[in-house]
Amino acid sequence: MDARTYPAKATPKSLRTRARILDAAMRLFAEVGYHAANNAMIADAAKLTRGAMLYHFATREELVEAAIAHIELERAKLFEQAASQPPAPGVDAAEHAIDAYWSLLHEAPFIAFAELEAAARTDPMLRERLADAQSAFDHAQVGARFGAIAQAGADPRFQTSRDLGRFLLEGLARGAMTYDVPERRERLIEVVKRAVRMLNRKGDIQELWTD
Template sequence: MLGVTQDTEQGPRTQAQRTAATRAKLLDAAITLLVEVGYARTSTQEIARRAGVSRGAQLHHFPTKESLVVAAVEHLVEKRLAEILGARPDPDQGIETLVDAFTGPLFYAALELWVAARTDPGLHEAMIPLERKVGDALRLGSAEIMGERMSVDSIDLSIELARGLAVSALFRTPESDSELRNRLLPAWKGLVAK
């Protein structure tokens, strides 16, 4: 059969399934490298090597480094939002859930791209639609979690506060970061509550 191979024990995989699997390997490898070595030291050759795919396959799916790393962060944003909403977080813990969204590989990969985009015009242009999508996903997720507890402006303010708290946490110990969050969250909640 054309477009179908016997790649797994579960049966034949279609071309679409093979394409999706190759893309997923590339996106996962890109995130791993962004977190491990940063944007400047991430190369498409190393992404392809870590993904276990040929350079030609990588170029077929993502012709530029910018398109690959932006797609990787976008993929992770969608996955993370689905995980958060799928967990049905407690609306009373909505701010904490938002703060937690700015941790881990997604945050560090995005941070790498934000910093690099400041001086890289090609990456900056590629990041604009992604940042809009991330902002929309954060607003949607926050509204879903918090319902009527917060206005749109309060959600936007909370997103900006959560992002700033996460950036400044890079220079604190885990203990001092936890202490600061515990001190600030009650005031933050009082500020943004309806």
């Protein structure tokens, strides 16, 4: 049977199987990388034969497109969960947002998406299919979701403070430190927090580094 001629029906069983495939793809993209996680490996991780997976995704392109949407949905869910948890009493909202986003960057959906972004640099098909998800996440993250975590306004100054925290944390998460890693990361995150608070003009912080 040609999966392109007879696509998988949207039955509960079919939807569960598709979700299992997409979960496996997301996990493998995060663990072994986009190129290493070929369709055969994904089928095996989902406990399906290659033929059974072809019934749901006839081509690599179809699988990738569905996986991107799945990963983006999972990232959005995690973001919503983080936004629903207010900072503890006495904790600055911006610092809470930085800690929350740093934690999110180590979850499988965020790691998988970062892997796709890295692979897309030299893969035109992936780059094309990733563009809409990147744009949607960028608008959502610097707007409602991250704003809810940081409890900050929407003017350019607050957006810049969120961008500063976001991109520095993403770079730090993807960096390749080789020595004194916990200490160096802790110092950098503390400076990021101070920089964001300075940009938000909160309190009397005037220095990025304290002796």
